[in-house]
Amino acid sequence: MDGKALFRFLLFVSGDSLITKKAIFNCKKNLDIILKSKYHLEIINAFENPQLLIEENIIALPILIRKNPLPEVSIIGDMSNLELFKSDLLLT
Amino acid sequence: MELEMASQQNKKSKYLSSTIEKTKTGICGFDEITFGGLPKNRPTLIVGGIGTGKTFMSMHFLLNGVNQFQENGVFMTFEEKTTELVSNFSNFNVDIDELVKNKKLYFEHLHIAQYEMHESGKYNIDGLFVRIEHAMNTINAKRIVLDSLDTLFTNLDINMLRNEFKKLFFWLKEKNITAVITAEQGDIYLTRLGLEENVADCVIELTNRVVNQISTRRLRIMKYRGSFHANNEYPFIIDNEGMNVFPIATNLIEYDISNQRVSSGIKNLDSMFDNKGFFVGSSVLISGSAGTGKTSLASFFAKSNCEDNKKCLFCAFEESSKQIVRNMKSIGIDLEKYGSSNKLIFYYARPTLQNLELHFMRIKALIEIEKPDVIILDPITNLMTEGPNSDVRSMLTRFIDFLKTQQISVMFTAAITLKSVAINPSDEGISSMVDTWLMVEDIVTENKRNRIIYILKSRGMPHSKDVKAFVISNEGIDIYELDKIENPSKLENKRNGAVLNRNIK
CATH class of the missing domain: 3.40.50.300 (P-loop containing nucleotide triphosphate hydrolases)
Structure with a gap:
């Protein structure tokens, strides 16, 4: 994998729930461990951006989408498992 | 309680x-x-x-x-x-x-x-x-x-x-x-x-x-x-x-029942029904074996209604409309005339073309557009090749219900004979749905086939119990007393046989 390419992620969450907090926390933690600070993460509240949900065709929340580099991959859930997180997002 | x-x-x-x-x-x-x-x-x-x-x-x-x-x-x-x-x-x-x-x-x-x-x-x-x-x-x-x-x-x-x-x-x-x-x-x-x-x-x-x-x-x-x-x-x-x-009419009892009468189109046949003919909005079944003149009777009914300035829908499941027009000309009815003045509308479809529901829906749609006073289904038995008979019966029941709510008189022909009912009792179910049941039969005497006609039932009106002779010629249909036919005694014997059959059943 090209290490120089900027990693860009979108994290969709639903409001201010417990599951949202968990997802944000785990996501940041995992990304920090794997990519250090070489990534860009945007957190989007699904409730306020329905149009984006349509564009990205999202139903399940929370969801993390790796926008860059391609291919686009995604993971749903609170992302508590680091190993799954790594393999599912092709970050190994 | x-x-x-x-x-x-x-x-x-x-x-x-x-x-x-x-x-x-x-x-x-x-x-x-x-x-x-x-x-x-x-x-x-x-x-x-x-x-x-x-x-x-x-x-x-x-x-x-x-x-x-x-x-x-x-x-x-x-x-x-x-x-x-x-x-x-x-x-x-x-x-x-x-x-x-x-x-x-x-x-x-x-x-x-x-x-x-x-x-x-x-x-x-x-x-x-x-x-x-x-x-x-x-x-x-x-x-x-x-x-x-x-x-x-x-x-x-x-x-x-x-x-x-x-x-x-x-x-x-x-x-x-x-x-x-x-x-x-x-x-x-x-x-x-x-x-x-x-x-x-x-x-x-x-x-x-x-x-x-x-x-x-x-x-x-x-x-x-x-x-x-x-x-x-x-x-x-x-x-x-x-x-x-296609629901069964839910408010069966509520529709209006007419006391008006409609002529069968044949004077002597009307006389068997208290000189008045059928009830408006009732259902009439004409049954008999092949070639007994069922379609001819139905055509006379159509003709008389058209001449009374009423609208008639003729649903043919056996012959094409042109064939019916040609055939009826031979007994003195010009159906084409009524067709061109839009008094008579034909619906022709092969029964096997589509399922039964579709036939009835199409006819129902046609009824809603054309609003006929009278509808003829010729013959209903052809529809029975479609699906099992119970289906036909429930469809027919619903269809008749629908017609009754619209006060449309319906006449259908069927190749049901007393013998066929004995073999296939479900055929009788169809006849139980009708208000008036006319039977036409062919009887062979020494060297000639003779047609007879009688009323099996007719709800709500006095009707003749006689068996009458029934003649189709190029001048039309005539019905008269049996004794005018040659060899009446033999014919009488045959008739007794037929009636006996029915009683046994």
Whole structure:
């Protein structure tokens, strides 16, 4: 994998729930461990951006989408498992 | 005591029917069997196998909402792409694109591609809720369709989804929207999810069964909370006019009964019916073996009505209309004349062309356009090759009911004889539905075949018990006393034989 390419992620969450907090926390933690600070993460509240949900065709929340580099991959859930997180997002 | 209970039930029914508000679907026949449509602002589940018409029915519900009831509708599809969906309905006499442009309809395609998505830990389907709400708000929708839930189900975790769907149904109720959710029939449970029937207020089952190589669509209301509904399975058809459910007339007793009479078109035949002929709006069956003159009798009935300036619909299932016109010329009836003045309308279709429902629906549609006073079905026995006889009978019952509510007199011919009834008792079922039953028979004397005619029954009027001679010549039909035929004694013997047969049966 090209290490120089900027990693860009979108994290969709639903409001201010417990599951949202968990997802944000785990996501940041995992990304920090794997990519250090070489990534860009945007957190989007699904409730306020329905149009984006349509564009990205999202139903399940929370969801993390790796926008860059391609291919686009995604993971749903609170992302508590680091190993799954790594393999599912092709970050190994 | 019983009376008391009945009155209590009455009260209860009044109470219930007043509390449940209903949303009309505008689907022909469906609003009648549900006494007003789907439960308003509540979710309804449509269950059925592949190709049973779930998507069609729900789309019909939305389109009618826009066109007839000024209620905007959202269609969330999990299966087909919206473009595909719209093109599927392009021959539906509605410009869906235009409705979408005018913000009357809203389509959205939701799909989950599982292969590019992985699960890690807990999640929910709040995204669906957000998108549904967004769609509803965009066009201020009063109706929504989710088609179909199972597609979502195949991709996500079962247990999680069950909970989420429960949430969804309750959420929809709060949103004051009449929702239709479709789901595929399951093996163990009613639906593959096995849960939604607990949360839906109304469950409709659609089936498409093939019997004797002819498939029939059927609809049944399995559950309707807080409302009375008809329990039976009802056949329905889907064509480019939309969806049509064919209910048994629910208010059978309430239609008006006429005391007026209509002539059979043959003077001497009328004389057998108290000199007046049949009742207007009644059903007349003419039965007899092949070549006994059933179609000729029916044609005379048609002719006399046309001459009385009434409209007649002639449904031919055996001969083409041109053939009937030609043949009837030979006995002095010019049906073409009435055809050109639009007094006589022909409906001709091969029985095997389509299923029975479709025939009746087509005829029913024709009746609604042309509003005939009289209808002739010639012969009804040809329809019986379609599907099992019980089907024919229930269809025919419903059809006759429908005609009675419209005060249309119906005459049908059938190749039923006393002998055939003895062999196939179900044939008699058909005759039990008719008000008047005329029998024509062929009797062979020494060197000649003679026709006889008699009345087997005629409800509500004095009628002749005589067996009369019945002659067809190129001047028409004549009916007279038997003794005018040569060799009366032998004929009498034969007749006694026939009557005896009937008594034995």
